[in-house]
Every structure is written in structure tokens, then in C-alpha cells.
Amino acid sequence: MSEYTYEGIDKTGKRITGKVDAPTEGDLRMMLRGKGIRPTRIDKGTRLTDTRAKVAPGANIGGVPNENLVLFTRQLQLLISSGVPLLQGITLLHEQSLHPTFKKILGTIKEKVSQGSYFWETLAPYPRVFPRLFVALIRAGESSGSLDQMLKRLTKYLEDAEKMKRLVKSAMMYPIIVISIGIGVIGIMLVFVIPKFEDMLSSSGQKLPAFTQAVIDTSHFVVNNALFLFGGLFFGAYMLVRYVRTSEGRAVMDRVFYQLPIFGGLMQKAGIARFCRTLQTLLMSGVNIIDAIDICRATIDNAVIEEPVRKIRAEVESGKTVGMVMSKYDVFPKMAVQMIQIGESTGNMDKMLEKIADFYDSEVEVTVGGMSKLIEPFILVFLGGTVGALMIAMYLPIFKLAGGAGD
Numbered sequence: 001m002s003e004y005t006y007e008g009i010d011k012t013g014k015r016i017t018g019k020v021d022a023p024t025e026g027d028l029r030m031m032l033r034g035k036g037i038r039p040t041r042i043d044k045g046t047r048l049t050d051t052r053a054k055v056a057p058g059a060n061i062g063g064v065p066n067e068n069l070v071l072f073t074r075q076l077q078l079l080i081s082s083g084v085p086l087l088q089g090i091t092l093l094h095e096q097s098l099h100p101t102f103k104k105i106l107g108t109i110k111e112k113v114s115q116g117s118y119f120w121e122t123l124a125p126y127p128r129v130f131p132r133l134f135v136a137l138i139r140a141g142e143s144s145g146s147l148d149q150m151l152k153r154l155t156k157y158l159e160d161a162e163k164m165k166r167l168v169k170s171a172m173m174y175p176i177i178v179i180s181i182g183i184g185v186i187g188i189m190l191v192f193v194i195p196k197f198e199d200m201l202s203s204s205g206q207k208l209p210a211f212t213q214a215v216i217d218t219s220h221f222v223v224n225n226a227l228f229l230f231g232g233l234f235f236g237a238y239m240l241v242r243y244v245r246t247s248e249g250r251a252v253m254d255r256v257f258y259q260l261p262i263f264g265g266l267m268q269k270a271g272i273a274r275f276c277r278t279l280q281t282l283l284m285s286g287v288n289i290i291d292a293i294d295i296c297r298a299t300i301d302n303a304v305i306e307e308p309v310r311k312i313r314a315e316v317e318s319g320k321t322v323g324m325v326m327s328k329y330d331v332f333p334k335m336a337v338q339m340i341q342i343g344e345s346t347g348n349m350d351k352m353l354e355k356i357a358d359f360y361d362s363e364v365e366v367t368v369g370g371m372s373k374l375i376e377p378f379i380l381v382f383l384g385g386t387v388g389a390l391m392i393a394m395y396l397p398i399f400k401l402a403g404g405a406g407d
Contacts, residue, residue: 004028007041029116039116064102064129066165070158072102073134077151086147087113105129118142132295133157133278140285150285157281161274164361168270171368172263175375182383189390191226194219197394208397215393251303258304262374266367271302272336273360275309280353290317305331322349336360 006028007017016037022028025042032039072093079089090113094106105126112122120139123130134154141150198216201208208216222229243249258264275296282292293316297309308329315325323341326332336356343352 005043006032006039008032008037008039010035010037025115033116038118064099064105066158066162068097068099068102069129069134070155070162072097072106073151073158074155077148077155080151081148086119102129119147131299133282133299136282136287136291136295137285140287144286153281153285157277160277160357160361164270164273164364167364167368168266171266171371172257174371175379178376178379178383182379182386185383186386186390187222189387190219190222194390194394195223201394201397206397206400209393209400212393212396215390254303262367262371266364266371267302267304268331268333269360269363269367271300271305271331272333273357273364274302275300275305276336276353276360277357280350280357283350283353289322293322308332 003019003021004025005017005019007015010016020028020031022031028042029039075093076089079092080086084092087110090106090110094103094110097103097106109119109122113119118139119142120135123135123138137150137154138147141147194215198219201212244253254267258267278296278299279292282295283289287295290313293309293313297306297313300306300309308326308331311329312322312325316322321341321344323337323344326337326340327334339352339356340349343349
């Protein structure tokens with residue numbers, strides 16, 4: 001037995017301190033929980049350890065794919081709904097996890113839960129793996145005794161969010177990949193194909209057309225500066241990727257894409273769908289509107305919408321309705337604002353948010369499908385026209401020589 005000093009909060013919110021003998025810290029936690037006391041600080045001896053601010057090993061670990069989180073949430077929900085205790089469920093999923101980083105995190109979570117910590121408390125130190133929305137819903141589920149239902153809602157939310165992310169990503173990547181391949185093909189022609197034609201044309205001794213000469217000069221420039229051109233291209237791409245990964249770079253890129261004719265509308269629809277889906281999930285789970293808006297701002301991943309959401313939170317906190325404040329900002333479509341106002345007036349805001357999210361999800365799917373059909377002809381015309389122009393430039397002297405021979 002060891003002597004422990006503890007601080008905690010009872011069911012009435014009163015702060016309690018004391019000393020007690022217990023075999024282990026885990027036994028002490030369980031004993032305090034049984035008395036309705038949530039421990040906030042525990043010390044073996046005289047120095048108190050603040051368990052509210054304590055970060056578990058690996059708290060800054062990242063690099064866990066979203067697919068792992070979705071799978072973990074779905075499997076844990078199935079286990080708990082089948083009557084498996086939480087600790088046993090976490091233990092099973094820890095043993096089955098194949099991702100080394102996620103397995104390490106689950107091991108730490110399992111240890112803390114076995115010592116009497118709340119499940120949500122063990123998730124909070126890993127914000128890069130478990131977002132604030134995830135922790136907030138788990139906390140609400142544990143408080144209300146409906147953890148399985150919260151996990152079910154989280155599973156659906158994460159699956160919908162991942163589907164939306166893949167759609168937007170595919171819409172952005174498709175033209176970039178095709179254009180990159182086209183640039184590569186043009187580069188190969190300038191470096192390897194055009195010089196062959198130049199050798200053949202120079203042997204004729206005739207003066208080359210201006211267009212042909214310009215293409216040959218471009219080929220010389222690319223060949224002579226290939227190392228600098230390709231090195232600069234890769235370095236520029238590397239620096240751009242690094243910049244976009246910063247908060248400032250992401251904000252700039254979001255605003256740039258938002259101004260583009262097609263991609264801007266896609267980003268707006270995806271952002272509104274994510275905002276409404278997140279807010280609806282939080283409100284259905286019993287999270288108050290202020291905290292829900294705050295969590296939405298942190299998880300929306302769209303710099304153009306984040307700023308209005310931050311202002312909405314401040315004005316709603318002062319007593320205004322969400323719909324009234326949203327109507328001030330053009331980033332929110334009028335239809336969405338009107339539906340939210342109707343939902344607030346009828347007391348069915350969560351259902352109305354769900355309808356808005358479903359509508360814009362379907363709009364994103366239609367837009368992505370239409371973009372693929374619309375962009376493909378333009379890319380083919382661009383690539384075909386560029387390659388065709390290069391070939392015409394090379395064949396012009398041959399046509400001219402053949403015409404002269406016919407005369």
C-alpha cells in the first residue's frame with residue numbers, strides 16, 4: 001500500500017482534496033470514481049501530478065491515415081453494441097492493429113483506461129489522430145451512457161467526410177496529373193525528337209521558316225539548360241508543397257482556388273456540406289451551439305469559411321441566431337441560410353442541417369462528374385494542339401522542299 005495525495009471534483013462540481021492509501025494509482029482512480037469523484041491531480045507522496053494537462057507518450061505523433069480511425073471507430077462501435085466492455089474492446093483492437101504508430105497510441109489509451117481514466121481523456125492528447133469533434137462526441141457519449149450511439153454517429157460522419165475528401169481531391173488532381181504528363185511529353189519531344197529533325201533539315205541547306213526556327217531555338221534552350229529547368233521545376237514544386245502545408249500557405253491556396261471559375265464553386269459546396277454535417281452531428285449529440293460552432297471552425301479545413309465561422313461564434317454567443325448571422329456573409333448560399341433559419345424557428349435545426357449537407361454532398365458528386373467530362377476535352381485539345389504544332393513546325397520545311405522540287 002502507498003499513500004497518495006489527490007485533488008478531484010465531485011458530482012456537484014465541488015473541489016475535493018485528500019490523502020488515501022491504495023495499492024496502485026489505478027486502484028485509487030477506480031475508488032474515487034466509485035465515490036463520484038473525478039480525479040484531476042494525483043501524487044504518490046508530496047508532489048502532485050496534474051492529470052488534466054498531462055500528455056501521454058507520443059502525444060505529438062502524427063501520420064496515422066484516416067482509414068485507420070474510421071476502421072477503429074466502426075469496429076469499436078460493433079464491439080460495444082454487442083455487449084463487449086470498453087476496455088476489452090480497446091484491447092482487442094490494439095492487438096489487431098497493423099499500423100505501428102496507431103498501435104502504440106492504442107496501447108497507451110488501453111493503459112490509461114485500465115487505470116480509471118475516461119475514454120475521452122485518453123484521446124485528447126492526440127489531436128492529430130483524434131480531432132476535437134471525435135473527442136467531444138466521445139465525451140458526450142460517456143456522460144450520457146450512449147457511447148455506442150455516439151460511435152455509430154462518428155462512423156457515419158467520418159465515412160461521409162472521407163468520401164467527400166476523396167471526391168474533391170480527385171477533382172483537383174485529375175487535371176494536374178494529365179497536364180504534368182503532357183508537359184513531360186512535350187519536354188521529351190523538345191529534347192529528343194526535334195534535334196533529329198534538325199539534323200535532317202540542316203542537311204538540305206535551305207532557310208527554315210520562322211515558326212520552325214523558333215521551335216528549334218526552344219529545343220536548344222531546353223537541351224542546354226535541362227538540368228537547371230528540371231531542377232528548378234522540382235525545387236519549386238517541393239517548396240510549394242511545403243508552403244501549402246503551413247497554415248498561411250493553406251489559407252492562400254484556399255483563397256486562390258476559391259476564385260477559380262469551376263473549382264471555387266466546388267470548394268464552396270464541399271465546405272458548406274462539411275460545416276453543416278459537423279454542426280448537425282454535434283447538435284444531435286447534445287453539444288451546445290457555442291462549442292459546436294467552435295469545433296466546426298477547427299475541423300472545417302477551409303480557410304475561406306473558417307473566418308466567417310469564427311465571427312458567427314462571437315455573435316451567437318452574444319445572443320443572435322445562427323441564421324441571422326450567417327446571412328451577413330456571401331460565402332454561405334442563400335438557400336442554406338434560409339433553411340437554417342427555418343430549422344431554428346421550428347426547433348428542427350439538426351434535421352435541417354442534415355438535409356443541407358445531403359444536398360451539397362450530392363451537388364459535389366454531380367460537379368466532380370461534370371468536371372471530368374468538361375476538362376478532358378480541353379486537356380486533349382491543348383495537348384493535341386501543342387504536339388501537333390511541334391510536328392507541323394518540323395514538317396513545314398519538308399513540305400516547302402517538296403513543293404520546290406515539284407516546280
